[in-house]
Amino acid sequence: MSQLNVVSGGLYTTVQDRGRPGHYRIGMPPSGAMDQYSCAVANLLVGNPDDAAVLEATYIGPRLEFTDRRLVAVTGADAPVTLNDEPVEAWQTFAVGPGDVLAFAMIRGGARVYIAIGGGVSVPRYLGSRSTYTLTGIGGHQGRKLADGDTLPLGAAGDGPPAGSAVPEDLRLRFDSGIELRTVIGLCSYRLTEATLQSFLDTPWKVTKDADRVGYRLRGGKLDFIEREQPFGAGSDPANVVDLGYPIGSIQVPGGDEPIVLLNDAVTGGGYATIGTIISVDRDRIAQAKTGDQVSFTSVDLDTALAARARRRDRIERVRGALRS
Amino acid sequence: MSTAIQLPPARYEYGGDEFVFVELDQAMSLEANFKGMAITKALRELDMEGVVDICPSNASYMIRLDPDRLDPRELVAELERLEHSVGELPSDYVLPTRIVDVPILFDDPWTRETLMRFRDNHQDPSGTDLEYAARINGYDGVQAIIDAMSGAPYIVTMLGFVPGLPFCYQLVPRDRQIEVPKYVRPRTDTPERAFGFGGAFSVVYPVRGAGGYQLFGIAPAPVFDSTQTLPDFADDIVFPRASDILRYRSIDMTEFERLRGEVEAGTFRYRIREVEFQPAALLADPDAVNRELLEVLYR
Numbered sequence: 274m275s276q277l278n279v280v281s282g283g284l285y286t287t288v289q290d291r292g293r294p295g296h297y298r299i300g301m302p303p304s305g306a307m308d309q310y311s312c313a314v315a316n317l318l319v320g321n322p323d324d325a326a327v328l329e330a331t332y333i334g335p336r337l338e339f340t341d342r343r344l345v346a347v348t349g350a351d352a353p354v355t356l357n358d359e360p361v362e363a364w365q366t367f368a369v370g371p372g373d374v375l376a377f378a379m380i381r382g383g384a385r386v387y388i389a390i391g392g393g394v395s396v397p398r399y400l401g402s403r404s405t406y407t408l409t410g411i412g413g414h415q416g417r418k419l420a421d422g423d424t425l426p427l428g429a430a431g432d433g434p435p436a437g438s439a440v441p442e443d444l445r446l447r448f449d450s451g452i453e454l455r456t457v458i459g460l461c462s463y464r465l466t467e468a469t470l471q472s473f474l475d476t477p478w479k480v481t482k483d484a485d486r487v488g489y490r491l492r493g494g495k496l497d498f499i500e501r502e503q504p505f506g507a508g509s510d511p512a513n514v515v516d517l518g519y520p521i522g523s524i525q526v527p528g529g530d531e532p533i534v535l536l537n538d539a540v541t542g543g544g545y546a547t548i549g550t551i552i553s554v555d556r557d558r559i560a561q562a563k564t565g566d567q568v569s570f571t572s573v574d575l576d577t578a579l580a581a582r583a584r585r586r587d588r589i590e591r592v593r594g595a596l597r598s
Numbered sequence: 599m600s601t602a603i604q605l606p607p608a609r610y611e612y613g614g615d616e617f618v619f620v621e622l623d624q625a626m627s628l629e630a631n632f633k634g635m636a637i638t639k640a641l642r643e644l645d646m647e648g649v650v651d652i653c654p655s656n657a658s659y660m661i662r663l664d665p666d667r668l669d670p671r672e673l674v675a676e677l678e679r680l681e682h683s684v685g686e687l688p689s690d691y692v693l694p695t696r697i698v699d700v701p702i703l704f705d706d707p708w709t710r711e712t713l714m715r716f717r718d719n720h721q722d723p724s725g726t727d728l729e730y731a732a733r734i735n736g737y738d739g740v741q742a743i744i745d746a747m748s749g750a751p752y753i754v755t756m757l758g759f760v761p762g763l764p765f766c767y768q769l770v771p772r773d774r775q776i777e778v779p780k781y782v783r784p785r786t787d788t789p790e791r792a793f794g795f796g797g798a799f800s801v802v803y804p805v806r807g808a809g810g811y812q813l814f815g816i817a818p819a820p821v822f823d824s825t826q827t828l829p830d831f832a833d834d835i836v837f838p839r840a841s842d843i844l845r846y847r848s849i850d851m852t853e854f855e856r857l858r859g860e861v862e863a864g865t866f867r868y869r870i871r872e873v874e875f876q877p878a879a880l881l882a883d884p885d886a887v888n889r890e891l892l893e894v895l896y897r
Contacts, residue, residue, distance in 0.1 A: 294650050294651070294662070295650060295651060296651075296761070297650075297651035297653055297660075297662055297758075298651050298652060298653045298654075298757060298758075298840075299757050299758075299761050299762060299834075299835075299836045300757050300758040300759055300760050300761045300762060300763055300804075300836075301760075301761040400835075408760060408805060408807060409760070409761055409804075409805055409822070409824055410824065411824050456614075457612050457613070457614050457615075459611040459612060459613075459619075460611050460613060460619055461621075504623075504624040504625035504626070505625040505626055505627070505772060505775075505777070505798065506625060506626025506656070506657070506767075506775075506777065506797045506798035506799070507624075507625075507626075507797055508777075508778070508779045508780050508796060508797040509779040510779060510780065510782075513779070513780060513797065514624070515623075515624065515625065515626045515656050515657045515658075515797065516655065516656050516756060516758075516759075516765055516796075516797065516799060517619070517621070517655045517656065517657075517658045517660070518617075518619060518653045518655050518658065518659070518660030518758060520613030520614060520616070520617035520619065520660065520662075521614075521616065521617070521662075522613075522614050522616075523613055523614075523617075527784075528783070540758075540759045540760060541653070541758040541759060541760075542653075542655060542660075542756065542758030542759050543758075543759055543810075544780060544796060544797060544810070547613075547619075550612070550613040550614035550617065551614060552614045552615055553614055553615050553616050553665075575612050575615060575670060575671070578612075578614055578615035579615055579665055579669075579670075582615055582665060582666070586666070
């Protein structure tokens with residue numbers, strides 16, 4: 274039986290893949306790896322198909338014991354990794370065998386580590402995906418974060434790149450201070466004055482402790498809504514609108530002082546005015562922001578968003594090429 | 599409802615590179631909702647490559663797309679075309695849908711316990727959410743507002759927030775609509791199956807969790823069942839569908855406990871009847887149409 278023993282679950286480790294798209298209309302967010310780039314690269318390093326499931330660990334990584342021979346790779350946040358207490362390199366393929374124990378020290382940069390294992394974590398698919406969505410307890414391992422003593426099934430491993438294969442330096446993540454989130458302003462931004470919108474863009478925002486897969490709550494400024502007679506059905510607070518759909522990555526400011534960026538496990542709609550959406554590629558960036566980090570929003574247009582998306586696709590193809598050669 | 603509402607030109611917005619949000623009106627109206635339902639239905643029938651999700655909402659709608667397969671600008675051009683080709687609702691338009699009996703135990707001990715824990719988050723910490731809603735809507739006490747809420751049926755104008763949550767809008771003229779604010783600060787807890795009200799919308803919370811709507815009661819039957827155990831969930835993990843007509847029927851504790859028993863035994867079934875709903879007839883004479891709807895449901 275090919276299985277992975279979870280000696281310790283870490284702080285918040287879940288099974289994730291590319292996500293579960295196509296169910297937004299019933300109110301189900303896609304879940305999936307918060308940092309899609311690191312997830313894709315981790316799978317490439319062990320020769321997995323693009324839709325294989327990995328482990329996503331936040332802040333404090335798990336302790337994992339292997340029961341057979343596999344290729345393993347770690348990407349994402351910068352955390353010292355050890356195999357049987359000996360350091361191993363992240364962003365590189367390495368081999369493990371029965372009884373080997375993978376462990377992590379505290380994260381030094383970023384917020385989320387991705388662990389890919391040859392063959393993938395083969396929990397049953399739910400609505401086409403292995404991603405965990407804890408709110409309704411579906412997907413992943415029993416619909417929840419990993420706990421000490423869990424065992425996870427692993428799939429049959431195919432051929433992967435040889436151990437020691439590494440992602441070129443310029444294709445790994447860098448953790449700079451001050452994270453810029455490129456944002457398409459719009460949706461219900463008409464609720465803010467020009468000056469308020471400008472101050473939203475000029476403000477350095479701090480990530481609060483309410484920052485998880487559902488969304489990131491930020492602090493650092495105050496935004497004023499334009500006074501108006503509220504439209505019928507919206508509710509009386511100036512931040513209220515007639516309940517509408519929320520894009521993933523959209524930003525809302527319920528009380529005027531704590532912007533919330535909605536992410537992969539967020540609510541799909543509600544009654545608060547949304548003022549813009551971070552571009553899809555920069556969901557990878559905010560996924561690596563941790564409590565206390567500073568983030569700022571830069572206004573960009575659709576062309577910039579599409580170009581950034583093409584560039585990420587190109588970077589993933591360069592990793593694929595580098596590992597093949 | 600006697601005077602037809604003229605909708606403003608739709609507003610098209612990019613929600614980053616993966617979403618297009620279209621606001622049909624800032625205010626809620628059945629006209630805006632029906633227009634959104636008609637456009638999204640037409641889009642679904644086009645079966646466009648690269649469209650991932652089509653989400654009709656109350657007075658707006660949202661599309662998720664895969665920009666690697668479909669340029670968002672191309673999608674907006676198509677949506678603008680549909681806005682104009684769908685046009686005004688023809689007066690003889692018939693919507694085939696279902697009317698469903700949804701039992702609710704109003705003023706129940708579970709939501710009362712929860713709302714009392716979050717009094718500091720509320721506009722009026724001195725009473726219950728029902729007492730507050732009755733007062734600000736001019737009803738003579740809690741029973742009178744319960745009678746109004748359970749008297750006329752609602753139409754599902756949006757699904758979302760969490761899986762299976764139906765936003766429901768009552769089929770009565772605007773001057774008879776109940777409207778309440780959302781909590782000043784959202785609660786961190788709401789019982790599963792709680793019946794809530796915010797703005798002009800009633801909802802049934804599918805799962806336990808955060809929420810900002812006023813809490814009025816609890817449903818014995820689920821709207822979400824990830825295990826698909828109950829027969830009504832054989833085809834889907836969520837029960838409500840967009841444009842379903844729901845009648846929230848006030849029940850007592852005896853019936854609540856009996857229905858809970860049926861849910862737990864896996865035998866509960868919603869009372870459902872197929873209906874041909876005519877929006878124009880409703881707008882012309884809501885009381886007559888609602889009487890007919892309830893006759894069909896309980897015949």
